[in-house]
Structure formats: structure tokens, C-alpha cells
Amino acid sequence: MSIRQADEWVKLVADSATGLEALRARFVQHAYDRHAHETYAIGMTESGSQSYRCRGGNYSTRPGALMLFNPAEVHDGRPTDAGGFTYRMLYLPVALLRDLGGEGFGAPGAEPLFYQPLAQDEVAARVIAEAFDSLAEPHSRLRRDEALLGVLGILLPRYAGLAPKRAPPAAPGLRRARDLLEASLLEDIGIAALAQEAGISRFHLARGFRRLYGLSPSEYRRQQRLREARRRIVAGASLAEAALASGFTDQAHFTRQFKAAYGVTPGRWRQAAMPPG
Known part of the structure; x- marks a missing residue:
């Protein structure tokens, strides 16, 4: 869902399977009243600067900054100056973070707490932006899961003091x-x-x-589906039939993925691979 008004806009996306919600917005004049979330709120600043009060302190962001709010942590938010700011936020249910965090970090069922509400971390900011994109675009469940795990895999050790457990031979x-x-x-x-x-x-x-x-599991799955689509095209299936039978429900997405992997569109590849006649 998108809401646009003058130079300000908001885009909201949600994952019904996990309860994860995400927001991307640009504000020039809008200011948030003091409030708190029942979820973890994890964000990054894309451009401009946002100022907010939290834990008795005053903070201002710049591009690449992280906002890390624990559940029920009161804060506000407003543009630092007339240039406004653009940012992305992930809202993670407590049960989701408890489940995922306890599985690979800390004790089972642990509820981690971020020990600072602001950090400058361009690498983590980029991973948060990628996680938002995985929700906003028609990626697979694997891609979304990997993106979320990538966020927590960086944030929990760096900002919640939870070192990853050693993995057994697997x-x-x-x-x-x-x-x-x-x-x-x-x-x-x-x-x-x-x-x-x-x-x-x-x-x-x-x-x-x-x-x-x-390859990550989602990359392995994508290659697996592309190979199947190629096989079906050679067997005579139409491009739409080959895409659907290989697990690509969006034709445009299939075309982009195919070209990214093989350098040509499915149609051009078919022309080159199929004998004339």
C-alpha cells in the first residue's frame, strides 16, 4: 500500500506468514508524537536526517544510520532540517525474534534487547534495505527468510551482545x-x-x-527452476507455460531472472536453441 501527499510518501508492506511489517517513507514536515511499538522496530536512514528522543537522549541520523527500538520503548521522530529524510523500518513481532534468535543465538526463547537506539553501520543498513525489498517484491519464501536471518545475523551480535552458537558438523x-x-x-x-x-x-x-x-537456498532454488524452464522450452512449451510449470508465477519476474542468469531473454534463447522449421 502506498500513500502520497505532496513531497511526502509512505509505502507499507506485510508478510502475513510471519507477521513482519515494513515501511518505507519520506517526510519533510511530518513529525511523530511520542509513541511505542509492541514489536521490535529496526530501521535505516536512506537520505537526509531524522531526529528523535529515546531513553532520555536526543539523537539525529544521517544516511547509513540504524534506529534500533525495543518493544514498548517510547520515542518520537521528526525531520532534522528542511531537507527532510527517507527511511525504511522493519517491525518484527516479539514471538518471531524470540523464535529465530533463540534458535541460533543465546538461550532458547530469549528476547534480545538492543543496547543502543542509534548506530552508524552502512553494512547493516544495506542488509535492512535488502530485507525490505524482499518483502516488497515477488520473491520466494526462501528469499524472505534469508533476508530476515541476514538482518538478525548482523544486529544480534553487534547490538544485542548475542554471539552465534557454534554449528555442529552438518x-x-x-x-x-x-x-x-x-x-x-x-x-x-x-x-x-x-x-x-x-x-x-x-x-x-x-x-x-x-x-x-x-549458493544460498533461494539462489539454488532459482537456478533449479530456471533449468526446468529451459528444459520445458526445448520440449516445445510456450514461454508462459514453461514459466508457470517451473514455479515462476510472474512472467516479467521470470524474464528478468532468466536474463540475469543467461544474458538473454527467454524468447531470444528459444530462438537460438530451437532448430528452424
Whole structure:
């Protein structure tokens, strides 16, 4: 959902499966009253500067800054100057962070607390922006799960003091997870199912899979689907039929992914691969 008014605008997206919500907005005059969220609120400043009060202090952001608010933490927000600011926020339910965080960091069921409301961290800011994009675009469940794990994998050690647990040797389990991906081409499978199959946490599944196979689970799934689409095109299926039968429900998304992988559109590839006649 998008709301636009003059030079100010708001874009909201949500993931019904996890309860995760996200916001991207630009404000020039709007100021937030003091308020608190029942969720964790994790954000990054894209441009400009926002000022806010929190924990008895006054803070101002600049591009690449993180805003880290714990549940029920009172704060406000306003443009620092006439230039306004653009920012992105992720709103993570407590149960989601408890579930994911306790699985790979800290004690089971732990509710981490960020120990500062502002940090300058361009790397973490970029990962938060990518997580927003994974919600806003028609990516797979795997892509969204990986993006969220990427955010927490950076923020929890750096700003909540939770070091990742050591992962047990997992190559046999990771092979089982890969086999599950191979056997479920059309399913919108998530990291949780792969981790259960591998017998390790979601954090360790995501990291171990890339280490062993050179691709994240979502990248492996994308390559798997593109190979199937190519096979079907050669067998005579139309481009739309090949895309749908390979798990691509959006034709434009299929075309972009195909060209990114092979350098040509599916139509051009078909012309080159199919014999004349």
C-alpha cells in the first residue's frame, strides 16, 4: 500500500506468514508524537536526517544510520532540517525474534534487547534495505527468510551482545535439505522446513548451505527452476507455460531472472536453441 501527499510518501508492506511489517517513507514536515511499538522496530536512514528522543537522549541520523527500538520503548521522530529524510523500518513481532534468535543465538526463547537506539553501520543498513525489498517484491519464501536471518545475523551480535552458537558438523543434513529442494520444485518452501530436514537451526542452515554449495537456498532454488524452464522450452512449451510449470508465477519476474542468469531473454534463447522449421 502506498500513500502520497505532496513531497511526502509512505509505502507499507506485510508478510502475513510471519507477521513482519515494513515501511518505507519520506517526510519533510511530518513529525511523530511520542509513541511505542509492541514489536521490535529496526530501521535505516536512506537520505537526509531524522531526529528523535529515546531513553532520555536526543539523537539525529544521517544516511547509513540504524534506529534500533525495543518493544514498548517510547520515542518520537521528526525531520532534522528542511531537507527532510527517507527511511525504511522493519517491525518484527516479539514471538518471531524470540523464535529465530533463540534458535541460533543465546538461550532458547530469549528476547534480545538492543543496547543502543542509534548506530552508524552502512553494512547493516544495506542488509535492512535488502530485507525490505524482499518483502516488497515477488520473491520466494526462501528469499524472505534469508533476508530476515541476514538482518538478525548482523544486529544480534553487534547490538544485542548475542554471539552465534557454534554449528555442529552438518554436511549430511545439508545434503538432505538440498534433496528436499530438488523434490519440491513448485512448493513455496521456507528455511524452517529445510532446517528441520537438516536437523540444525535456520541460521546454521542458511550459512552452511552457502558454504557447502556456493549458493544460498533461494539462489539454488532459482537456478533449479530456471533449468526446468529451459528444459520445458526445448520440449516445445510456450514461454508462459514453461514459466508457470517451473514455479515462476510472474512472467516479467521470470524474464528478468532468466536474463540475469543467461544474458538473454527467454524468447531470444528459444530462438537460438530451437532448430528452424
